[in-house]
Amino acid sequence: MTRRSRARDVAFxxxxxxxxxxxxxxxxxxxxxxxxxxxxxxxAFARELVTGVRRNRAELDTRIEQTAAHWSLKRMAxxxxxxxxxxxxxLLYTDTPPRVTIDQAVELAKRxxxxxxxxxxxxxLDKIMHASDETQMTSDEGSPKSxxxxxxxxP
Numbered sequence: 001m002t003r004r005s006r007a008r009d010v011a012f013x014x015x016x017x018x019x020x021x022x023x024x025x026x027x028x029x030x031x032x033x034x035x036x037x038x039x040x041x042x043x044a045f046a047r048e049l050v051t052g053v054r055r056n057r058a059e060l061d062t063r064i065e066q067t068a069a070h071w072s073l074k075r076m077a078x079x080x081x082x083x084x085x086x087x088x089x090x091l092l093y094t095d096t097p098p099r100v101t102i103d104q105a106v107e108l109a110k111r112x113x114x115x116x117x118x119x120x121x122x123x124x125l126d127k128i129m130h131a132s133d134e135t136q137m138t139s140d141e142g143s144p145k146s147x148x149x150x151x152x153x154x155p
């Protein structure tokens with residue numbers, strides 16, 4: 001497992017705990033990250049993911065439910081729900097390449113979910129990715145996400 005994959009894994013575990021214990025102390029998640037990851041860059045990455053999902057959870061949940069036809073978040077397995085939140089956050093708010101984000105989410109689903117979790121997660125995140133691409137192309141400014149760095153296409 002790569003180091004960033006490990007950071008995603010730890011972030012997923014914190015989010016899963018948040019979901020199952022909504023009255024828990026958020027500082028415990030930070031302590032967990034501190035104990036489980038070595039290196040400040042990895043800790044910062046995991047914290048960014050956890051903080052971002054927590055901050056944008058309502059929007060992420062709405063986006064996931066709109067995309068997952070006939071599936072409410074309550075009907076989804078807690079593991080799938082939190083892998084989807086994490087993946088949707090990375091797709092919508094970070095500069096991680098979309099295919100990397102989806103691949104990493106699918107790996108988390110394989111590791112923690114049921115036999116069909118990886119296909120379920122892949123399908124929903126792929127739809128979110130394509131919807132996000134369409135939104136970017138039809139925006140008034142036509143510019144990509146503010147924190148995404150486009151490769152230099154040359155002269």
